[in-house]
Amino acid sequence: MPQDADIFETLRQELRRGTLILAVLAQLKVERYGYSLRQALAEVGLEIDEGALYPMLRRLESQGLLTSEWREEDKRKKRFYRLSSEGEAVLARLSAEWRAMNDTLQNLI
């Protein structure tokens, strides 16, 4: 039988899953490669596992929300990601949705 801590952790991860996509999209208004994106998120208090980040970036790219480009930096090839025009539109809509949900929840909790 799951312990309270396990239940909390499962619910916390469910809660975070959707918000991480929003955070990643928001951070990619500026071009970044995977590692620098992870650092940028960590700096604002959003730790994300690389094992989850890279597949997410590929999924968002395959959905047309991101574009990517291989370039050399610091003598190493890196893949830079950036929000596409479609991604910008989706980010705007998701942000509005997030604010509305936040306002609603503020009245409830």
Added chain:
Amino acid sequence: MDLLDRYLAAVAALLPKDQREDIVAELRDTLLNRMEEKEAELGRPLTAAEREALLKAFGHPIAVAGRFGTTRALIGPEIYPFYMFGVKALLVVAAVVSAIPAVITVITAPGQAPGVFAQFLSSFISAAFTMIGVATVLGFAIERGWIPLDGLTNWKVADLPRLDALGATGKGFGRKGPNRRRFEALLEVILTTLFVLWWTGVVPAPWSNRVTDSDMVLQPASIWATLYWPLLAWAGVQLVSSLIGLLRPGWVRIRAALEVVCGLAGLALAAVLWRVGRIVVVAPLDGVEPHTDAIAGLQTALDLSLHLTATVMMVVLTVKIAVELWRLFRGDRPSVSAVA
């Protein structure tokens, strides 16, 4: 090849070919960044053990590669309740099919009764695992759309049976819920299909005709040849009725009418069998000196069992016909109004 190359090669081997190079290049950059970050923190190059620990912390190659694949459940949440429903039905079928030879052994060779449970258990486990395996393969195929199953998505509320509110108020206590009715219908479909396959000789019966540990065999009496087509027709009607109960549970009157037909046919069959008085003939094995007393004793016991069974069948079927007639005319209206 250093540890990093070895690790990335293991991941690469598990990635889709068209993305392999791309993903590995990105992972390499990420891992090198991590290593550089750690070296900056320590102020010295990493030892081999520290590099290994860092790679290990990144994840097992199977797990890392798996995150980039199109991970899908073997049987997803949409199909799973139907899968579980099917598995439960198949377990009941496995139990019934395994119980038949065990019961025959108890009747024909009471001396072997202590070993019957082990025989039943062995047969049940084997049948259950096979059936669950088949159900899982079917569920997997349905999940991936290889087997289209419109019934799961293309159903109508109007086809649902009109039932009481499942006893939530206490008023429906004792009535069968929709799941139980469908479960029974599914069970009927499977058992009737098995019977038809056995009756027509497509599959052999799961038991031997030889009486355990004796020189006697049980042979079907000549009445079965006479009843071949009537019984097949009866099974056909029963199959149609059960399929309606499974797929169109709202067709209460049609199913009730078919059940009445099946009940009357069953009643006629029981009456014929009672009158004939013998459905199985006990005979000696070919080339074996017959034990006349043993054969006569077993034959008498079986004939008596038939008379008793036929009598019970007639009583049960009469009650069943009365219930189905009541359902036919009443249309199975709910006993309490579900609509306020």
